[in-house]
Amino acid sequence: METDQGAKKRGRKPAQRPRPEEGERLKRTIMIEAEVDLRLTILAAKRGVSRSDIVDEALRAATRGIVVSFRSGNPGEEATAA
Structure with a gap:
């Protein structure tokens, strides 16, 4: 008697964002004032x-001073355990 492997799956794990590698650069967008943009350009050139x-x-x-901690598991588990 064969079992269907596809029927055993109840769902897939949620996608997890990979941790950035040390020194890896990520492209992001920020909004700054025109004067700050000009000062930034001049300082970079200087x-x-x-x-x-x-x-x-x-x-x-x-x-x-900010510390980032990565933990595995559900984020809500600790809040309900208290």
Whole structure:
């Protein structure tokens, strides 16, 4: 007696966003004022780096105290266990 392998599946696992690799660059869009855009362009040219490098440096400094923790499992499990 053969069993149908497809019938055993109740559903698939939810897709998980892969963790970014160390140093991996992600393309994102931000909205800034025209004057800030001009200052950013001038500062990048003065330092000889890209505008993205300037923004990355500023955001790293602004978020230095933030800790990110990745946990497996359902996010709601801990809230219901309390």
